[in-house]
Amino acid sequence: MNKKYVGIVAVSLALSIVFGGLLGIAKKESRQIVDSHNTAVSSQNSSLEDEFWNVDLIIRGTVLGEGDTYSRDAGVPIKRKFNMQITPATIRVDKVLYGETDETEITYLQHGSTDNAIESKKMVKKSEEVLLILNRTDDGTYWSYNFDDGIWRIEDGKVKSDSQSELLNSGDGKEQQLEKFISKITKAAKNKRKAND
Numbered sequence: 562m563n564k565k566y567v568g569i570v571a572v573s574l575a576l577s578i579v580f581g582g583l584l585g586i587a588k589k590e591s592r593q594i595v596d597s598h599n600t601a602v603s604s605q606n607s608s609l610e611d612e613f614w615n616v617d618l619i620i621r622g623t624v625l626g627e628g629d630t631y632s633r634d635a636g637v638p639i640k641r642k643f644n645m646q647i648t649p650a651t652i653r654v655d656k657v658l659y660g661e662t663d664e665t666e667i668t669y670l671q672h673g674s675t676d677n678a679i680e681s682k683k684m685v686k687k688s689e690e691v692l693l694i695l696n697r698t699d700d701g702t703y704w705s706y707n708f709d710d711g712i713w714r715i716e717d718g719k720v721k722s723d724s725q726s727e728l729l730n731s732g733d734g735k736e737q738q739l740e741k742f743i744s745k746i747t748k749a750a751k752n753k754r755k756a757n758d
Contacts, residue, residue: 619658624652
């Protein structure tokens with residue numbers, strides 16, 4: 562009877578360790594997916610031309626102002642709809658670097674709310690000079706093509722971003738010479754392709 566009891570306890574303990582480990586791994590992966598979604602979508606592309614397959618417009622512009630935060634359908638086709646907080650910014654189009662628009666001002670949609678200090682810190686600010694890599698929406702407004710990867714602030718002939726993209730960032734940090742960066746991204750956009758095409 563003792564041997565049988567010890568065997569049952571040993572099997573139960575082993576199963577507990579295995580299931581506990583699997584649960585911990587699943588919880589960690591779930592947390593990583595949520596964390597990465599908040600800042601950017603990790604790219605699996607091997608070139609900037611592949612990365613830019615869905616870019617519609619690249620502009621150099623000046624932030625004229627910020628609108629009120631509102632809730633908008635995420636537009637992601639899943640089993641149930643969900644909304645996200647959006648804060649629009651009005652951008653004066655100083656120069657079109659890639660794509661076409663006749664507009665002198667565009668509405669750039671930023672993820673997040675001005676009431677949230679963390680989200681608000683990443684938003685463009687009035688009078689900032691920016692370089693934006695954009696996707697056009699069905700209603701004529703624009704999103705960054707990939708969260709922080711599409712938002713670049715211009716200061717003193719250089720661009721800076723919170724981008725995590727190895728394809729966009731230079732090897733020596735996140736600050737790059739403006740003209741070299743413009744040359745790199747416009748060349749990639751003009752030669753864009755969807756991976757496996």
